[in-house]
Amino acid sequence: AQSVTQLGSHVSVSEGALVLLRCNYSSSVPPYLFWYVQYPNQGLQLLLKYTTGATLVKGINGFEAEFKKSETSFHLTKPSAHMSDAAEYFCAVSGGNTGKLIFGQGTTLQVKP
Amino acid sequence: GAVVSQHPSWVICKSGTSVKIECRSLDFQATTMFWYRQFPKQSLMLMATSNEGSKATYEQGVEKDKFLINHASLTLSTLTVTSAHPEDSSFYICSFIKGAGFTDTQYFGPGTRLTVL
Numbered sequence: 001a002q003s004v005t006q007l008g009s010h011v012s013v014s015e016g017a018l019v020l021l022r023c024n025y026s027s028s029v030p031p032y033l034f035w036y037v038q039y040p041n042q043g044l045q046l047l048l049k050y051t052t053g054a055t056l057v058k059g060i061n062g063f064e065a066e067f068k069k070s071e072t073s074f075h076l077t078k079p080s081a082h083m084s085d086a087a088e089y090f091c092a093v094s095g096g097n098t099g100k101l102i103f104g105q106g107t108t109l110q111v112k113p
Numbered sequence: 114g115a116v117v118s119q120h121p122s123w124v125i126c127k128s129g130t131s132v133k134i135e136c137r138s139l140d141f142q143a144t145t146m147f148w149y150r151q152f153p154k155q156s157l158m159l160m161a162t163s164n165e166g167s168k169a170t171y172e173q174g175v176e177k178d179k180f181l182i183n184h185a186s187l188t189l190s191t192l193t194v195t196s197a198h199p200e201d202s203s204f205y206i207c208s209f210i211k212g213a214g215f216t217d218t219q220y221f222g223p224g225t226r227l228t229v230l
Contacts, residue, residue, distance in 0.1 A: 041204075041223075
């Protein structure tokens with residue numbers, strides 16, 4: 001069984017500040033981990049993903065995430081927040097050979113001027 | 114690119130009617146696709162997995178006779194909500210896997226907002 005927990009349903013940062021969105025997962029098989037962003041009334045856009053190899057993954061729009069197996073975490077960071085980063089962020093896990101994604105509850109990122 | 118479209122983007126219907134939602138991959142072919150449902154302020158919940166030419170596999174708790182999925186081709190899938198009721202009101206999102214591997218990226222449609230009166 002797999003599950004994802006995103007700590008903090010709402011995160012607020014000032015423009016230019018560090019963004020840190022937390023994600024912990026549970027998986028009985030080697031996990032594949034994803035971060036998606038969703039803007040209002042839109043579908044999801046992939047920010048980055050980890051499958052194998054390098055544990056620090058760089059994505060689009062300056063985001064990156066680090067897979068830490070010992071901590072079962074895959075936190076998303078960005079050094080400097082932009083107003084355009086305000087959106088809903090979802091962490092997801094899949095595993096095995098189904099391709100199914102299990103999503104976390106989502107974190108709303110607010111960026112204040 | 115990898116573009117997925119959904120039609121309609123929003124629909125309002127009366128209770129008891131059926132609604133069909135189309136999902137198309139515009140610039141790639143995909144064997145496997147998924148349908149999700151998202152209630153307001155909540156996460157996406159997987160409803161079913163569909164492989165072209167095969168019957169869909171539904172997640173536990175999802176009524177297969179109510180949510181009919183037809184994966185007609187490698188670029189088209191439809192979800193029909195039969196005898197819709199107000200509790201079916203939700204945001205429905207489809208996705209296709211681009212590539213042959215299950216770690217390949219899923220590309221999501223923009224979603225369809227269904228409101229049942």
